[in-house]
Amino acid sequence: MQIRNLPADDGSSGWINVLPPREPKRLAPPLEADWVIVGAGFTGLAAARQLALHYPGDRILLIDAQRVADGASGRNSGFLIDLPHDLSAPDYIGDLVAARNDMTLNRAATGYLRDILKKEDIECHWRECGKIQGAVSTSGIKVLDAYRSGLDRLGTEYRMMNSDTLERKLGTSYYRQGLFTPGTVLVQPAALARGLANALPQNVQLCEQTPVTQVEYGTPITLTTPGGTIKTGKLLLTTNAFAKEFGFFGNALLPVFTYGGITRQLTEEEQQLVGGDPYWGIIPADPFGSTVRRTPDQRILIRNTFSYNPTGRSTDAIRARARDHIEKGFKARFPKIKNIEIEYVWGGALCLSRNHAPYFGKLRDNVYGAGCHNGLGVTKGTIAGKLLADYLAGEDSEMLRYMLSRPTPSANPPRPLLDIGIKMTLLYNQLKAGAER
Numbered sequence: 001m002q003i004r005n006l007p008a009d010d011g012s013s014g015w016i017n018v019l020p021p022r023e024p025k026r027l028a029p030p031l032e033a034d035w036v037i038v039g040a041g042f043t044g045l046a047a048a049r050q051l052a053l054h055y056p057g058d059r060i061l062l063i064d065a066q067r068v069a070d071g072a073s074g075r076n077s078g079f080l081i082d083l084p085h086d087l088s089a090p091d092y093i094g095d096l097v098a099a100r101n102d103m104t105l106n107r108a109a110t111g112y113l114r115d116i117l118k119k120e121d122i123e124c125h126w127r128e129c130g131k132i133q134g135a136v137s138t139s140g141i142k143v144l145d146a147y148r149s150g151l152d153r154l155g156t157e158y159r160m161m162n163s164d165t166l167e168r169k170l171g172t173s174y175y176r177q178g179l180f181t182p183g184t185v186l187v188q189p190a191a192l193a194r195g196l197a198n199a200l201p202q203n204v205q206l207c208e209q210t211p212v213t214q215v216e217y218g219t220p221i222t223l224t225t226p227g228g229t230i231k232t233g234k235l236l237l238t239t240n241a242f243a244k245e246f247g248f249f250g251n252a253l254l255p256v257f258t259y260g261g262i263t264r265q266l267t268e269e270e271q272q273l274v275g276g277d278p279y280w281g282i283i284p285a286d287p288f289g290s291t292v293r294r295t296p297d298q299r300i301l302i303r304n305t306f307s308y309n310p311t312g313r314s315t316d317a318i319r320a321r322a323r324d325h326i327e328k329g330f331k332a333r334f335p336k337i338k339n340i341e342i343e344y345v346w347g348g349a350l351c352l353s354r355n356h357a358p359y360f361g362k363l364r365d366n367v368y369g370a371g372c373h374n375g376l377g378v379t380k381g382t383i384a385g386k387l388l389a390d391y392l393a394g395e396d397s398e399m400l401r402y403m404l405s406r407p408t409p410s411a412n413p414p415r416p417l418l419d420i421g422i423k424m425t426l427l428y429n430q431l432k433a434g435a436e437r
């Protein structure tokens with residue numbers, strides 16, 4: 001089977017460009033491996049690490065078409081969110097059993113990463129500072145009210161913040177109300193992904209910039225790359241929406257892009273003009289609004305704007321339009337500081353499914369996968385990758401049973417009907433987000 005669409009993320013992610021240059025690991029892949037994992041995002045990195053711990057004598061190959069951190073895992077907003085947020089439920093919590101399971105998974109992912117960072121001495125601006133969900137409009141405040149009642153039902157800690165408190169903390173008077181929850185961690189995602197890749201166990205060989213262009217299922221499974229053909233007994237797909245290129249889930253996996261921009265570093269004078277805490281993160285009450293961060297190295301990040309790109313690739317023209325919205329979002333929130341250039345603007349693919357379900361477990365004989373984390377893959381991808389390796393090693397746990405019991409991504413109407421439907425939905429919701437954006 002030929003892989004028709006390959007990932008090709010833009011080279012303008014601020015998170016990667018501010019890091020020191022790093023030579024990608026481009027060793028020619030071996031002819032044979034016991035396990036091949038395709039996709040070196042957070043899901044693949046966790047799967048490779050855990051599999052290597054279970055099978056220290058096996059040869060494990062982790063392949064990516066791009067450099068580590070070039071994909072969504074290195075270009076997201078860097079929120080490790082601990083709480084569930086079910087968009088289909090009126091109080092955003094919905095079924096309590098599922099919500100508690102989600103929370104357990106998210107918190108397990110955070111703990112797992114915290115331990116690795118400590119052990120391997122990985123520096124990625126890890127900040128256990130919680131997050132604020134911010135509302136600008138009356139409809140945003142209604143969302144916070146509903147979520148608050150959901151959190152009461154779930155019995156988790158939160159604190160409401162009024163506009164004065166928010167202004168003192170964030171240095172902007174833009175928000176009318178906030179809901180602070182303490183369990184979220186903020187990171188520099190590209191630094192985290194690179195750090196994890198550099199600390200992979202010895203029996204994992206990482207091959208970056210090595211696209212899999214063809215796959216033949218059988219015993220063994222044969223993968224074709226520009227550097228040669230690889231035969232393997234077992235294949236793990238941690239390719240997010242690109243699993244459909246390998247013949248799984250078809251148009252149930254929706255590559256919806258979202259766009260982020262980051263300013264240059266603020267000068268001392270500008271930092272004082274803004275005031276507020278030295279770092280923080282705020283997500284919008286309306287999911288189509290802006291996520292905003294002040295990073296520990298004193299840049300402001302704004303993420304808003306969505307596009308649907310069924311091939312898994314975005315375009316420069318869409319990114320240019322996104323820049324306008326990002327600049328507008330920045331100016332609306334920080335009118336006090338002028339002439340601040342948004343230094344980098346980039347896009348990245350979320351993998352969404354209509355029923356918000358991921359894929360996890362066996363896909364066919366000797367082929368396994370984990371992906372489609374519906375916009376929350378820093379925690380969900382990490383824990384899914386680790387649990388997939390546990391599953392392959394024959395382990396059993398409550399978390400694993402929960403993952404295996406979940407529905408898979410639900411099918412969608414055929415194209416072009418699907419494309420039209422998603423594009424209209426994105427357009428409508430972004431307009432509706434109004435000032436939240």
Ligand SMILES: Cc1cc2nc3c(=O)[nH]c(=O)nc-3n(C[C@H](O)[C@H](O)[C@H](O)COP(=O)(O)OP(=O)(O)OC[C@H]3O[C@@H](n4cnc5c(N)ncnc54)[C@H](O)[C@@H]3O)c2cc1C
Pocket residue numbers: 003006007038039040041042043044063064065066070071072073074075076077078079080081210211212213238239240241242257258259260303347348349350351370371372373374375376377378379380381
């Ligand atoms: C702008 C933005 C902001 C976001 N913010 C957050 C956030 O704050 N918190 C959060 O939890 N999530 C966030 N997300 C979502 C999060 O980034 C993803 O859910 C997560 O990175 C998914 O990880 P993954 O490892 O499953 O997939 P990916 O990171 O997409 O990795 C899949 C990899 O597979 C590779 N691949 C695909 N096909 C092939 C092939 N044929 N051959 C070889 N390699 C291939 C790709 O190159 C890619 O590196 C955001 C996403 C974006 C784009």
